Amino acid sequence: MQRALPWIVPVVVLLLWQAASQFGLLRDQVMPAPTAVAEAFWRVARSGELLRDIEISTWRAFTGFAVGGGIGFALGMLNGLSGLSEKLTDSTLQMVRNIPHLALIPLVILWFGIGEEAKLFLVALGVFFPIYVNTLHGVRSVDRQLLEMGRAYGMSERAVFRRVVFPGALPSIFVGLRYGLGIMWLTLIVAETISASSGIGFMAMNAREFMMVDVVVVSILIYAALGKLADSVARLLERTCLAWNPVYAEA
Amino acid sequence: MNVSLLDPVKDAEIRVSSDGSSVSLCGVTKAFGRQTVLHGIDLDIPAGQFVAIVGRSGCGKSTLLRLLAGLDQPTDGRIEIDGQATGWRDSVRLMFQEPRLLPWQRVVANVEVGLSYARAAADRRRLAIEALAQVGLDSRATEWPSVLSGGQKQRVALARALVSRPRILAFDEPLGALDALTRIEMQALIEQVWQDKGFTAIVVTHDVTEAVALADRILLLDTGRVAMDVTVDLPRPRRRGDPQAAAVEGRVLDRLLGR
Numbered sequence: 001m002q003r004a005l006p007w008i009v010p011v012v013v014l015l016l017w018q019a020a021s022q023f024g025l026l027r028d029q030v031m032p033a034p035t036a037v038a039e040a041f042w043r044v045a046r047s048g049e050l051l052r053d054i055e056i057s058t059w060r061a062f063t064g065f066a067v068g069g070g071i072g073f074a075l076g077m078l079n080g081l082s083g084l085s086e087k088l089t090d091s092t093l094q095m096v097r098n099i100p101h102l103a104l105i106p107l108v109i110l111w112f113g114i115g116e117e118a119k120l121f122l123v124a125l126g127v128f129f130p131i132y133v134n135t136l137h138g139v140r141s142v143d144r145q146l147l148e149m150g151r152a153y154g155m156s157e158r159a160v161f162r163r164v165v166f167p168g169a170l171p172s173i174f175v176g177l178r179y180g181l182g183i184m185w186l187t188l189i190v191a192e193t194i195s196a197s198s199g200i201g202f203m204a205m206n207a208r209e210f211m212m213v214d215v216v217v218v219s220i221l222i223y224a225a226l227g228k229l230a231d232s233v234a235r236l237l238e239r240t241c242l243a244w245n246p247v248y249a250e251a
Numbered sequence: 252m253n254v255s256l257l258d259p260v261k262d263a264e265i266r267v268s269s270d271g272s273s274v275s276l277c278g279v280t281k282a283f284g285r286q287t288v289l290h291g292i293d294l295d296i297p298a299g300q301f302v303a304i305v306g307r308s309g310c311g312k313s314t315l316l317r318l319l320a321g322l323d324q325p326t327d328g329r330i331e332i333d334g335q336a337t338g339w340r341d342s343v344r345l346m347f348q349e350p351r352l353l354p355w356q357r358v359v360a361n362v363e364v365g366l367s368y369a370r371a372a373a374d375r376r377r378l379a380i381e382a383l384a385q386v387g388l389d390s391r392a393t394e395w396p397s398v399l400s401g402g403q404k405q406r407v408a409l410a411r412a413l414v415s416r417p418r419i420l421a422f423d424e425p426l427g428a429l430d431a432l433t434r435i436e437m438q439a440l441i442e443q444v445w446q447d448k449g450f451t452a453i454v455v456t457h458d459v460t461e462a463v464a465l466a467d468r469i470l471l472l473d474t475g476r477v478a479m480d481v482t483v484d485l486p487r488p489r490r491r492g493d494p495q496a497a498a499v500e501g502r503v504l505d506r507l508l509g510r
Contacts, residue, residue: 145347145349145351146351148351149347149351150364151322152320152344152345154341154367163364164353167355168355243395244355244356244395245354245397246397
C-alpha cells in the first residue's frame with residue numbers, strides 16, 4: 001500500500017486525461033488521448049524512425065557532454081590546485097559564465113550553420129560551467145587536515161592527489177555532473193528544435209508541420225525519459241562511488 | 252632546571268631501548284613572521300624515553316612537535332635524530348588530536364597509508380591487519396571509518412602510526428577530544444605499545460595527570476623555553492590516585508600556574 005501511494009496521482013491524472021479526450025472536452029489538435037499517444041509511439045518505433053532519432057540525439061548529447069565536461073573538469077582541477085592558473089583564468093571564466101549560452105544561438109548558427117558542430121558547441125558550452133564550478137569548489141574544500149596528514153605520512157604529490165584531493169572533491173564533482181546532465185538535455189532540445197535535420201527535436205518539429213500532435217507529445221515524453229535515465233545512472237554511480245559517505249550509504 | 256623528584260639512583264631504570272631513536276635539539280628557534288614561538292631550545296632525549304611536553308596554550312609545544320615531525324622547518328638551530336641532521340623523516344610518525352582518517356578508505360586501507368607504497372599489496376595488507384590487531388580492531392578492518400566511535404577512530408590512527416615501526420612516535424594531544432573513560436583506556440594502550448615496541452615517545456598534552464601517568468620525563472614549556480625538566484620515576488603500570496604521582500603532578504601544576 002505504501003509503495004502504491006506515489007502512483008495514485010499520476011494514474012488518476014492519466015485516467016482523467018483519457019476521459020476528457022473520450023468525451024470531447026479535449027480536442028485532438030490540442031492534446032491527443034493517452035491511447036492515441038501510445039499508438040503514435042508504436043507507429044514511429046516500428047518504422048525505425050524513433051530509434052534512429054534517439055540514437056543521433058543521444059550521440060550529440062554525450063559527445064557535447066564529454067567535450068564540455070572534460071574541459072570543465074580539467075580546468076576546475078587545475079585552478080583548484082594551482083593559484084597561478086586560477087588567478088589567470090578564473091575571473092575571465094566567471095565573466096563568460098554570466099552569458100546565457102542559449103543567447104549565443106544566432107551567433108553559433110552564423111559560425112557553424114545548422115550542422116552537428118553547432119549543437120555540440122552549445123551542449124559543450126552549457127555543460128562546461130556547472131562541471132567547472134563544482135570541480136573547483138570540490139578541490140578547494142578538501143579537508144586541510146587530511147592534506148597535512150598525507151604529507152606527514154610521506155605521500156608524494158601524486159599520491160596526495162589520488163588518495164586525498166580527488167576522492168575529497170568527488171561529492172562536489174557529482175553535484176556538477178548531475179546538474180550538467182540536466183543542462184545537456186535542455187540545450188539539446190532547444191538546439192534541435194531550432195535547427196536540425198535529424199534527432200528527436202527534429203522529429204517533433206517535423207510532426208508539427210503535419211499537425212501530428214500525438215508524435216509531438218511522444219517526442220516530449222522521450223526527452224523526459226532520456227533525462228530521467230541519465231539522472232538515474234548518475235545517481236547509481238554516485239551511490240557506488242560515495243558509499244563511504246553516510247549521506248549516500250543508506251540507500 | 253633539572254629536578255629529579257625521587258631517588259636519583261633509580262633513574263638508571265628508565266628504559267633505554269635500541270628500537271627507538273635519540274633526539275637532540277640544539278638552539279632550535281622557530282619564528283612566524285615577527286613572532287618568535289620557540290627560543291633556542293636545547294634538549295636531549297635518549298632513545299626509547301617517554302617524554303611528555305606540557306604547557307599552556309600557545310607556549311609552542313605543538314610547534315615543537317611539528318618541527319620534529321618535519322612538517323615545519325626551524326628558523327634557526329639543529330635537530331638531530333640518532334646524530335643525523337637529515338634523512339630521518341620516515342622514522343618519525345605523528346599522531347594528531349583528530350584521527351584524520353580518510354573517510355573514503357576502509358579502515359585497513361587507512362592503516363596502509365602508514366606504509367610506503369613501494370611495498371607489495373599483500374604485504375601491506377598483512378602488516379596493516381597486524382597493526383589493527385595490536386589496537387584490538389582487526390575485526391573492523393573492512394568497515395568505513397564513519398561507523399567507528401571517536402575512540403576507535405583514534406585507535407585506527409594509532410595503528411596507522413605504528414604500522415611502519417617508527418623509531419619516534421610523536422602525539423599532538425591525541426586524547427584531547429575523547430571522553431574520560433576512553434582516555435584512560437587509550438593511555439593504557441599507548442603505554443602498552445610503547446613497552447612492546449620500544450620507540451621513543453613524545454606526547455604533547457595540556458593534561459598534567461596524563462603526563463604523570465605516562466611519561467618518564469615531563470618538560471614544561473613556557474613562552475617558547477623549557478621552564479622545567481622533571482624525571483618521573485614511578486613503577487609501571489601507574490595507579491591512578493597514587494600519592495607519589497600526585498606529588499609530581501602538584502609540582503608541575505604549581506609551576507604551570509605560576510604559584
